[in-house]
Amino acid sequence: MTLIREAAAPATTTVSVLGTPRLLAGVVEGGRVDLAHHRALHGDLVLRRRTWLSGALHDVNLLGRGGAAFPVAAKLDAMPLGRVNIVVNGSEGEPASRKDRVLMTCAPHLVIDGAVVAAHALGARDVTIVIHDAAAHESVRLAALERSDVAGMRIVRTHDGFVGGEIRSVINGLNGAAAIPGGRRTLPHVRGVGGAPSFASNVETFAHLALVALLGVDGYARTGSTAEPGTSLLTLIGDVATPGVVEVPNGVPLGMLFAGQPDAPVLIGGYHGTWVRGVAGLVVERASLRAAGSPLGAGVIARPYAGTCVLDEVVRVSRWLASESSGQCGPCFFGLPALSDDMAALAVGAGTDRLASLTRRVNLVRGRGACAHPDGSVQFISSAVRTLGDELETHARHGSCGRPASTVLPLPAGGS
Numbered sequence: 001m002t003l004i005r006e007a008a009a010p011a012t013t014t015v016s017v018l019g020t021p022r023l024l025a026g027v028v029e030g031g032r033v034d035l036a037h038h039r040a041l042h043g044d045l046v047l048r049r050r051t052w053l054s055g056a057l058h059d060v061n062l063l064g065r066g067g068a069a070f071p072v073a074a075k076l077d078a079m080p081l082g083r084v085n086i087v088v089n090g091s092e093g094e095p096a097s098r099k100d101r102v103l104m105t106c107a108p109h110l111v112i113d114g115a116v117v118a119a120h121a122l123g124a125r126d127v128t129i130v131i132h133d134a135a136a137h138e139s140v141r142l143a144a145l146e147r148s149d150v151a152g153m154r155i156v157r158t159h160d161g162f163v164g165g166e167i168r169s170v171i172n173g174l175n176g177a178a179a180i181p182g183g184r185r186t187l188p189h190v191r192g193v194g195g196a197p198s199f200a201s202n203v204e205t206f207a208h209l210a211l212v213a214l215l216g217v218d219g220y221a222r223t224g225s226t227a228e229p230g231t232s233l234l235t236l237i238g239d240v241a242t243p244g245v246v247e248v249p250n251g252v253p254l255g256m257l258f259a260g261q262p263d264a265p266v267l268i269g270g271y272h273g274t275w276v277r278g279v280a281g282l283v284v285e286r287a288s289l290r291a292a293g294s295p296l297g298a299g300v301i302a303r304p305y306a307g308t309c310v311l312d313e314v315v316r317v318s319r320w321l322a323s324e325s326s327g328q329c330g331p332c333f334f335g336l337p338a339l340s341d342d343m344a345a346l347a348v349g350a351g352t353d354r355l356a357s358l359t360r361r362v363n364l365v366r367g368r369g370a371c372a373h374p375d376g377s378v379q380f381i382s383s384a385v386r387t388l389g390d391e392l393e394t395h396a397r398h399g400s401c402g403r404p405a406s407t408v409l410p411l412p413a414g415g416s
């Protein structure tokens with residue numbers, strides 16, 4: 001276990017590994033891995049042809065790690081021939097997530113290797129790595145200076161904000177426009193940076209891509225589950241066994257990440273995620289979690305402490321989610337504040353009428369935005385209402401539950 005000091009806050013992030021480290025090899029023992037150490041741990045960079053890479057990514061079922069869990073092989077196959085570029089998204093807009101900045105701060109060469117592998121396979125000359133966190137930016141910048149294979153690579157500091165980290169926002173920002181999602185859902189592989197098709201994914205996805213190229217299918221699949229080989233980085237928050245960023249083999253039971261409180265509410269997938277009651281039967285596997293109605297998203301899992309009021313936490317985050325609308329779509333701009341007002345009223349004892357109003361509004365907002373923000377926010381709020389029925393009943397009867405507010409879910413400075 002090692003402690004990573006963050007640049008943006010005095011807090012520290014604890015880093016740990018369950019099983020054999022892959023992404024975090026060398027990190028837990030010694031912190032940041034420089035180029036010589038990286039090569040000693042992983043061997044020389046292995047470049048693969050496009051057809052090999054596509055087949056291997058398909059065989060190991062690599063799914064994107066930014067939240068949508070899109071199959072990376074399909075994304076690669078969708079890229080046209082010709083002038084294309086690579087975008088490595090390290091903007092990590094989810095306020096609760098720390099995994100991307102830990103990866104970039106501690107294992108920057110794995111991320112760069114992945115970008116170089118993708119660029120080689122696609123014949124791309126331009127690579128852009130987009131980073132928000134200052135320490136992560138400095139680490140990747142220094143890593144690039146150590147290497148001779150990064151001509152055409154630029155490392156860009158990006159904007160803060162939840163929807164600002166969404167890939168279409170990032171590309172708009174790189175193209176000189178406001179870093180918000182466009183009104184139309186044009187995907188990066190159709191029109192990306194500079195108008196050319198972009199192969200764009202999260203930083204952790206690129207690190208896995210490097211490992212697939214290095215290890216081959218059999219080597220990569222030596223850990224993880226049959227359905228989803230390999231490992232995942234999670235950010236664990238609150239009443240969990242090891243708070244901080246942890247690398248786990250895919251397929252491990254979620255119950256291994258907690259101790260006691262088997263029926264406590266747990267948030268899976270971050271602020272666009274899902275509240276569930278307990279985690280029995282759930283495993284760290286994107287397809288099975290999605291099938292269970294609680295997608296892993298960007299890998300944030302949080303459990304408030306026993307004896308605290310989770311509703312207060314839900315209200316606080318709902319208000320912040322409403323404030324993050326980019327103001328382009330009415331159902332999002334007007335609907336999310338109204339939903340957070342409904343949630344706040346329920347937390348101070350409003351009864352069934354307000355619950356009916358919230359349910360009506362959920363149906364008006366869902367599926368009506370130009371990006372995933374309203375749907376994700378609705379998922380956070382409606383799953384809380386579903387999961388916290390007992391708490392809502394207590395609040396409706398007494399106006400509160402008398403417990404201190406839970407404060408495990410972080411918000412950016414200035415968030416309510």
Ligand code: SF4
Nearest residue numbers: 326328329332369371
């Ligand atoms: S859905 Fe909301 S956040 Fe997304 S583009 Fe529209 S207004 Fe902006």
